[in-house]
Amino acid sequence: MAATEEELEVLRTELLEKKTETEKQGEVVRALKGNKVDKKEIEEALQLLMKLKLEVQAKEKEITSKAAGSDGKGNSKESFRQQLNDTLTSRLFFIPAFKIYGGVAGLYDYGPPGCAIKANVLALWRQHYVLEESMLEIDCPCVTPEIVLKASGHVDKFTDFMVKDEKTGMCYRADHLLKDYCTEALEKDPLLTSAKRQELKEVLTTLDELNAAQLGEKIKEYKITAPDSKNPVSDPYPFNLMFSTSIGPSGNAPGFLRPETAQGIFVNFSKLYYYNGNKLPFAAAQIGQAFRNEIAPRQGLLRVREFTLAEIEHFVDPEDKSHPKFKDVADLEFLLYPRKEQLSMEKPVKTRIGDAVSQGVVNNETLGYFIARTYLFLTSLGIQKDRLRFRQHLPNEMAHYAADCWDAEIECSYGWIEVTGLADRSAYDLKAHSDKSNHDLSAFEKYAESKVFERLKITPHLKLLGPAFKKDGDTVGKALLAMSEEEALDMKAKLEADGQAPLEVCTTGKTFTIKKEQVSISKETVTEAGRKFTPAVIEPSFGIGRIIYCMYEHCFYTRPSKGGDEQLVVFKFPPIVAPIKCTVFPLIQNEKLNVVAKDLSVALTRAGVANKIDITGTSIGKRYARTDELGVPFAITVDFETDVTNDVTLRERDSRAQVRVPLKLIASVVRDISEGHLAWLEVLSIYPNVAPSQEE
Template sequence: MDVDLEAAVVRQGDLVRALKEQSAPKQEIDAAVTVLKDLKVKLAAKEAASAQVKNFRETVTNVLKRRLFFVKSFKIYGGVAGLFDYGPPGSAVKDNVLSFWHQHFVVYDDLLKVDCPCLTPEAVLKASGHVDRFTDLMVKDVKLGDCYRADHVVKDFVKDALEKDPRMPAAQKEDYARTLASLDDFTADELGAKIKEYGIKAPDSKNDLSEPFPFNLMFATPIGPAGLLQGYLRPETAQGMFVNFNELLLYNGGKLPFGAAQVGQAFRNEISPRQGLLRVREFTLAEIEFFVDPVDKSHPRFGSVADLEFFLFPRSQQVNMSAPLKVRLGDAVAQKIIDNETLGYYIGRTYLFLTTLGINKERLRFRQHLANEMAHYAADCWDAEIECSYGWIECVGLADRSAYDLEAHSAASNTKLVASRNLPEPILVEEFRPVPNRKQIGICFKADQKLVLESLEKLSSEEVVEMVAKLESAGEAPLHSDSTDKTFTIKKGMVDKQVTKKTKDKESFTPSVIEPSFGIGRIIYCLFEHCFDTREGADSVEQLNFFRFPPVVAPVKCSVFSLVQNAGLDELAQSISVELRRAGLAVKTDITGRSIGKRYARTDEIGIPFAITVDSSEGGVTVRDRDSKEQIRVPVEQVTQLLTDLSAGNKKWKDARCAYPAHTSSDKTDEDKTDE
């Protein structure tokens, strides 16, 4: 329901009634009535469109479940909310999306791909901030203990109230509209106040609700049989790339910029999963961490995407309640709408990735984070949002996270995660090294003498100066051992400093990171909706469902039929299928006696882009295009190469149509003809 439009209808209706009660001039009343009628027409159109969208979603979901694209996990045991299994066509689409992602990003940009464990020690996620801040606000049924996400409880109550009471006073409607618009910004106290103000009860039992409180979304699990090491199932894949930065930098020859990539499962213990595949508890992420020098965030390949034009939704447009803008990417970066070239480059590459998959470019936008959404350390953040029946859904996050992640892990682990750059001119610098009094250290620390000496050797020049200064002023200073987590007290006279001068031609710095993060499941669901279509059957009565998957993501590339059940035709169909599989193509063979039209319809419904019909034992076969239903005649010896080229995108259907003669109806492979 459009809350703003509904409120406008109520306000205008109140105005008309007030004018009539005041015996206002007929002309003034008529004008107000005209405005009211126009608003009602607009509201009716909005409601009809909303119902149509809901019906569309149900139709798509029914087809996806019936053809086993996905199914609720552990269904025979009642299922678990937020967990789904991909069936054969669904898992094939997912594999193809990930394969294309690997080719489009990892191969094209020469990224360093890693594969890290899902189990993550608490120390890592403590440093990243997930242990303390990765939370949603939750409320509980005070009697039964059932848990609900607090903002969802308020949102559902308000929407339900608006739908049930169209005659609600305008002031109350406006209050509800403001609440819906502000939910994401509410604190726990503000959400609790709204729950009390509206008298909201537990959705299932109607019992009272607790005060909202933060709930950490990570799945906790002890590591090891004794349970002494606390761990979590990772909520993202990024941390494995950050903690391996030094090794990756060394592997890359010590040079920046470079990117790391990882694809894998992530886990979030959603309080109340909803929206099907869009919000789940276990999901696949594909993430890139591109490390750059913070003083130079240019990208050598930015020119390859600079001329792309697509919808950007900058912060200024959102604040002014204006529509997204269609902008040339190069201009957006030049005008600092997008902060830098590397972030702009990955926005452009993401646009190409999504639209090649089959996402409608008119229903794709890149929305910049508002000031209250931005982390304090971030330089710029954008979301690739795709419109589907649930509204605009964030499917890819693209952020310039500055140096926050590497600095956080450096501090927590006492390990330098830095790169170096050449200085314009060499400079003379002083370096300080510790000079230990081994005799005094040995007398004082005995068995720990070696450990103390090793810890002193690891001190940086700045730390040596700081320690000696403390010894002079306070007579003692702490010394921490990273390997044993012990802290020793060093006394005055145990350590002095030695200064050396050296020429320095390089300086160390902590790189910034540009992070594109792809929610693969969300992209796939939006792809299902964007590729779904219907058309009339041969009898002009039945509606046939089909998916217009591009060949690159289609679960099966080609179906192979024999027109009639005939030993010779069946054998040739099987032979062609074998050759196609040897070429690496997923093929579905159907030599049953059903009508060719029904077989086409069944394969169209899972999105198979091409069909080969064997209607003669010599001379060639018929190749059909799913979307246009056009057919061409192709020699048997050329059909494997043609289908390989079409499936890989090396050729388009129009190229094949120009290269081979069209099928004529006399060949009896028309979709409205039955087998003889």
């Protein structure tokens, strides 16, 4: 058994004390040699020094052994991952794309079972969100004009920090090199002092906050080199991750392959708002391909250059972010990792989502509702509850416009992996596209009765601003109109007192001097039938490939064969997402049994149950093992009793329990279990149990 972290810390303290004693004895030896004392005294001091050095080595071996466990291997994660990936590729769940030409990093093909699982996961996502939440689904092009992504900020800011091997030119993500160094040191160097371990943990916690200079400093401090060549690397610099292209034969219309699907929803807001009867709140959803030119793709399906996103944009009144169905999920408890616990290096806490919202840990009900619904969705796929957490973004991770952001993270052999982002993006996106396109992307709330307001009126005098500020005149005018009431009243006071006032325009980084005659600021009384406003957006964004890979890991296990001479691979996929729901085979090669099996396969297909028929005649045990390896939850065996009793054997994958079900009911029974309308335990209580096959 491996030692606990507390036990290892005691051993590290003992090692540190022993090293200190050794260093002191070394100083004694050097002093004796310098003073030219009796040779015997020096030899005795040297013997003690050698004894202490051997004790240090023994203590280091003890720590290393206990950190790795009794077998001394310490490679369980790597061994598990290798076995999993070997199974996934050999059974064609996914394979490297264009492999006969050498392949391309970050591009993968889904094989038959992988395609089926992906389709099932997306169908469940669509049911869980689009149908149950009455969302408006759209499908937009992958090629996006540059102006759209300029307005959203992607052209200027969609970057990662990159370093280059100074000799070979090979490129790497700077934060990945630093993360790998810290993770490997923490996992594989049990001799690290507690202070050093704490330091590395803090680096990992704040990794996303580091800018280029800070990343460069850490890379130099830890002497991190290129992983492949061990050559020194350059200072980090930004690299835009979007694939560029041009639209049309002239090449004069620049564009990009979209890095996300959200922008297509934002630019269609006014149409969707009208389609929804001009009512808020409402949500729009889109499933589609996205593209990111990753610097150094790795970790299989976790970091790729083309991937499937399923995104939701929930539009809501910024003054009312309550959710009518929040009470339905308020009592759910799961792991939350708020920023306070992260910064104090504490562990995630199991929290009731209703408490998290009421205490202000989660910003609002709508965001809390989608966090809870995401928990239900991910666990329905087979994600283990104790290896799923929701981590709040640290202050420096969040965009300036965001009200709150959380990531759903799943623990796998690569560590904690972000699979879903849940963000309250306020009204930033609609305002950005409205400003750039000059198209109104606002909503309107009609009051039950007209209301009288005292409203601040700002009137820039454009005829004076143009000559005064030249090309910046229009920008200055818009900045004046965008002032808050507090800013406008402060400017009014300065204009009346001094005849001029400063105006800082953040988009240009300049400060302009506004004169009294260039703008009028006053209050007026108005009667309004309603209010016009830009909706806020709550955005859940799902990386489907990442979710599927984590599901593979959480559903993968091995069990001994009947003779115990080998380990059999099993995927315990929930029936609703399994690539094939049921296999059908005759007990032995027999024409009469084959006919019944084929008819049964047709009946299952007509019932909407994906099935596979196997009439190869291979032993029943081997056929079970083959289908278990594909994650098929049920197997139907047709035997000689079927002709007499008109029933068949139904076997469940994980328990290997078997029951006899009437032939006329078997298709509907398997369909109901697969769709979640009937539990296996209910089947066991309804139909006669039979002993498992002797080959099981």
